[in-house]
Amino acid sequence: MLHQDDDEYLAALCEEAETLRRAFVDRRAIGELIVFLGMVALYEGDLERAITLLDESLNLFRGLASESHVAPDNQGEGIQLSTAIDLVAGQAQEYLWLAVMEQGDHRRAVELLEEELRLSLELGNKPKISYCLLGLAAVAALQGRPARAVRLWVAAETLREEIGLGLPLWDHTPTDYQAILAATRSQLDAATWETARTEGRAMSLERAVEFALRSQEMPEEAGTPPAHPAGLSAREIDVLKLVARGMTNAQVARELFISPNTVNRHLSSIYRKIGVSSRAAATRFASEHNLL
Numbered sequence: 001m002l003h004q005d006d007d008e009y010l011a012a013l014c015e016e017a018e019t020l021r022r023a024f025v026d027r028r029a030i031g032e033l034i035v036f037l038g039m040v041a042l043y044e045g046d047l048e049r050a051i052t053l054l055d056e057s058l059n060l061f062r063g064l065a066s067e068s069h070v071a072p073d074n075q076g077e078g079i080q081l082s083t084a085i086d087l088v089a090g091q092a093q094e095y096l097w098l099a100v101m102e103q104g105d106h107r108r109a110v111e112l113l114e115e116e117l118r119l120s121l122e123l124g125n126k127p128k129i130s131y132c133l134l135g136l137a138a139v140a141a142l143q144g145r146p147a148r149a150v151r152l153w154v155a156a157e158t159l160r161e162e163i164g165l166g167l168p169l170w171d172h173t174p175t176d177y178q179a180i181l182a183a184t185r186s187q188l189d190a191a192t193w194e195t196a197r198t199e200g201r202a203m204s205l206e207r208a209v210e211f212a213l214r215s216q217e218m219p220e221e222a223g224t225p226p227a228h229p230a231g232l233s234a235r236e237i238d239v240l241k242l243v244a245r246g247m248t249n250a251q252v253a254r255e256l257f258i259s260p261n262t263v264n265r266h267l268s269s270i271y272r273k274i275g276v277s278s279r280a281a282a283t284r285f286a287s288e289h290n291l292l
Contacts, residue, residue, distance in 0.1 A: 154200030155208035244286035
């Protein structure tokens with residue numbers, strides 16, 4: 001619809017959406033209408049209105065999702081409802097990060113993309129993972145971190161080739177992704193460009209996600225991740241530090257915005273790598289390696 005260049009029809013749809021938004025009592029339907037209005041505002045380049053609308057819809061859907069998680073689901077109905085709500089909330093979040101990136105709020109764009117990336121990894125959603133990697137590549141390029149941008153872009157490109165998806169052009173938004181890539185290419189000499197491409201293509205999905213989630217404050221020249229004891233990943237270090245502080249799995253999950261099941265998987269990997277079988281032993285390991 002946004003690609004049809006029929007401004008009169010689009011304006012009529014927006015007017016109808018505004019009317020229905022005021023008339024409906026179903027909050028989910030209202031949220032979907034607000035997402036639509038936010039998408040249109042972004043398409044038209046009205047970033048302030050787009051951000052206001054998309055923030056409103058995202059907050060609404062997060063509230064609905066929270067309610068659905070505690071609703072009875074004896075027949076799976078609560079789970080199905082929560083999933084449907086999460087999908088629409090994800091759409092709002094996708095357009096929101098684009099809007100804040102266009103406005104120049106790179107930090108918030110990264111926060112939104114990282115949150116979406118963690119959830120996508122937990123759900124095993126490879127298309128969404130690749131989309132988030134591409135988004136983080138675009139933000140890195142705009143932050144003046146071209147080598148990081150290329151690594152992320154090529155890792156995403158490789159993943160999309162693996163699952164048979166083309167690259168999204170985002171031609172329904174103000175974002176000119178191809179121009180961002182061209183500008184990034186011009187900032188690197190041939191050797192650095194090829195090195196970054198090679199490293200990005202060699203990344204596994206897990207390695208690409210770990211690289212993407214590394215601190216955004218890391219300087220551009222730090223191309224390889226810091227070495228951690230026993231081969232622990234950066235995320236496993238995060239989990240180990242919190243466990244060593246006495247946090248439960250549920251508390252760790254809330255602190256890192258991941259699920260308790262994901263915490264369990266990280267802990268199993270940590271125990272295996274450091275050769276222990278209890279939280280007390282893992283805490284001793286953390287103390288011995290100055291991780292407290």
